[in-house]
Amino acid sequence: xxxxxxxxxxxxxxxxxxxxxxxxxxxxxxxxxxxxxxxxxxxxxxxxxxxxxxxxxxxxxxxxxxxxxxxxxxxxxxxxxxxxxxxxxxxxxxxxxxxxxxxxxxxxxxxxxxxxxxxxxxxxxxxxxxxxxxxxxxxxxxxxxxxxxxxxxxxxxxxxxxxxxxxxxxxxxxxxxxxxxxxxxxxxxxxxxxxxxxxxxxxxxxxxxxxxxxxxxxxxxxxxxxxxxxxxxxxxxxxxxxxxxxxxxxxxxxxxxxxxxxxxxxxxxxxxxxxxxxxxxxxxxxxxxxxxxxxxxxxxxxxxxxxxxxxxxxxxxxxxxxxxxxxxxxxxxxxxxxxxxxxxxxxxxxxxxxxxxxxxxxxxxxxx
Numbered sequence: 259x260x261x262x263x264x265x266x267x268x269x270x271x272x273x274x275x276x277x278x279x280x281x282x283x284x285x286x287x288x289x290x291x292x293x294x295x296x297x298x299x300x301x302x303x304x305x306x307x308x309x310x311x312x313x314x315x316x317x318x319x320x321x322x323x324x325x326x327x328x329x330x331x332x333x334x335x336x337x338x339x340x341x342x343x344x345x346x347x348x349x350x351x352x353x354x355x356x357x358x359x360x361x362x363x364x365x366x367x368x369x370x371x372x373x374x375x376x377x378x379x380x381x382x383x384x385x386x387x388x389x390x391x392x393x394x395x396x397x398x399x400x401x402x403x404x405x406x407x408x409x410x411x412x413x414x415x416x417x418x419x420x421x422x423x424x425x426x427x428x429x430x431x432x433x434x435x436x437x438x439x440x441x442x443x444x445x446x447x448x449x450x451x452x453x454x455x456x457x458x459x460x461x462x463x464x465x466x467x468x469x470x471x472x473x474x475x476x477x478x479x480x481x482x483x484x485x486x487x488x489x490x491x492x493x494x495x496x497x498x499x500x501x502x503x504x505x506x507x508x509x510x511x512x513x514x515x516x517x518x519x520x521x522x523x524x525x526x527x528x529x530x531x532x533x534x535x536x537x538x539x540x541x542x543x544x545x546x547x548x549x550x551x552x553x554x555x556x557x558x559x560x561x562x563x564x565x566x567x568x569x570x571x572x573x574x575x576x577x578x579x580x581x582x583x584x585x586x587x588x589x590x591x592x593x594x595x596x597x598x599x600x601x602x603x604x605x606x607x608x609x610x611x612x613x614x615x616x617x618x619x620x621x622x623x624x625x626x
Contacts, residue, residue, distance in 0.1 A: 263308040264509045267414045268293070270407070272301055273502060277406040280500050281313040281466050309508050314501040315462035316404050318440065319597060321496050322456070323449035323607060324350075324369040326401060326544065328516070328553055329382060330585055332393040333363040340621065341390050346593075347617045348381055349601065350609070355514075355592035357585040363391065365516055365585060367402070369597050371607035372447040381614050388622040397518070399544035399553055403440040403535075404501045410536040419507070419538065421562045423569040426533060430578055433532035435525055440498055441545050441552075449605070450494045454479070456599040458487055459496060463596045466500050505557070506538060512559045514541075514587040520551040520580045527552060530578060539566070 265273075275287040288295045305311035319326055333341040338356075345354055345366050353367040370378045375398070385391040413420050451459065454477055461468050470484040477484070491497050505512075521527040527550040534540045534554065539562075541555040558566055573579040601608045 263304075264417065265309070265412075265506060266417050268297075269301060269305060270409050270412050270414065272298055273305075273406075273504075274408045276313075276502050277408055277500075281502065305504060309504040309506065311502070311504040313466040314464070314503060315459070315466040316401070316498045316501055317459050317463050317597060318401050318495050318498040319369045320401055320444045320447055321450045321494060322369075322459075322597065323372050323447050324597065325372050325375055325447060325547075326399050327366075327368045327370055327375075327378065328397045328399055328544070329364075329366040329368065330357065330361075330395045330516075331363045331366070331382075331385065331391045332361045334389055334392050335362075337390050338362065338364075341385070344385055344388075344390050344618055344621055347621070348378070348614050349598045350378075351595070352597055353592065353594050356588040357516075358588060359586045361393075361585065365587065371609050374607070374609040374611065377609065377611035377614075381611065381618070384615055384618050388618060390618075390622060397553060398547045400442070400444065400547065401440050401498065402542040402544040402553075402555065403438060404499060404542050405535055405537065405540040406500075406502045407504075407506055407538055408536055411538050419559075421539075421559075421565060423562075423565045426537070427569050427572055427576075430529050430533045430573070433529040435528040435532070437528055437531055438535075439495070441531055441543060443545065443547055449607075451491070451496060452605070453602060455487060455491060455496070456602050458484065459491065460596045460599040462488075462497070507557060507559050510559045510561065512557050513563070514589050515556045515558060515584045516587065517554045517556060517582055517584040518546075518551065519554065519582045520549070522550070522577070522580050524550050526550070526578055526580075530573075 271291050272293065275290045279286040284295060284298055288298055331341060341364060345351060345364060350368050350370050351366050352369055355365055357363055357365050382394045382396055386394050411420050411422060457477060458473055461473055470481045474481045474484045521530065531543060531552055534543060539556050539558050541557055544553050546552060570579060570582060
């Protein structure tokens with residue numbers, strides 16, 4: 259019998275250091291962990307192979323003048339493939355995945371220029387008018403804050419995950435109400451980047467370890483100039499952090515979910531959100547704009563799903579959680595792309611609503 263690879267204590271030590279130092283600073287990772295650079299490189303290669311380890315840069319799209327929308331759509335039966343093609347018509351999508359269960363369709367994440375949110379809502383309405391989607395729901399959110407692994411709920415002695423649902427429920431009342439800026443409603447949506455910045459951010463979003471020299475060559479500037487711009491992007495909160503992405507539960511069956519949670523007041527939202535910022539089942543979190551509500555992207559081992567749902571039931575009974583719903587994702591068929599930097603021209607975003615609608619109608623007519 260071939261044994262499935264699993265995360266061990268050394269892997270977790272390296273991952274936690276990567277979260278603290280960032281994937282561009284392996285020398286500091288080595289110093290903090292007292293693990294040789296050769297061993298770190300070998301371990302990262304193994305993690306990439308067995309756990310799909312990747313390094314992405316999290317862009318704070320708010321400071322690019324972009325407003326994030328989470329869209330959940332139920333497809334008209336038999337029109338699932340058409341719905342996917344229609345969703346891609348609007349080039350401002352950054353993530354798409356099938357959802358299934360009570361609803362068969364897709365979830366999409368879009369970054370829409372602030373001045374075109376009404377047009378985007380009409381774009382979604384057109385999908386229903388054309389008979390491509392049976393129902394459409396959209397939520398405007400903050401940027402989705404990545405929650406990276408730092409070793410919480412990992413038993414370093416047994417090298418196993420321990421899912422402490424009861425402890426989680428009990429710790430929520432003592433959590434702080436001060437949250438990272440990425441989980442607060444933004445006061446404005448400024449555009450703090452120029453065309454070169456946009457290109458650098460796009461490349462970093464694809465690969466957080468891309469070399470400055472490679473970027474410099476493509477931009478026709480010097481590596482020090484790229485470094486200067488990179489440091490500026492950090493100062494302006496255009497780079498909010500790094501995504502250390504891997505399938506940490508690879509050795510046990512797990513599923514992906516988007517949960518929407520609602521709360522009676524801001525305090526309950528904040529304490530609940532704060533309690534999730536170090537949990538290994540959480541991939542990312544976002545606040546629903548103008549509401550005491552949030553959306554959470556989760557990976558949950560199937561053997562632990564019952565325990566998680568019991569914890570949510572208890573939180574509702576205690577009054578901490580007002581309500582929730584979720585959709586189930588199919589990770590075998592998801593699509594991801596960077597924010598649509600190519601539509602940024604001469605300091606502003608180009609959003610062609612009429613062309614979107616024309617293309618939707620042509621697609622729908624062709625498939626009728």
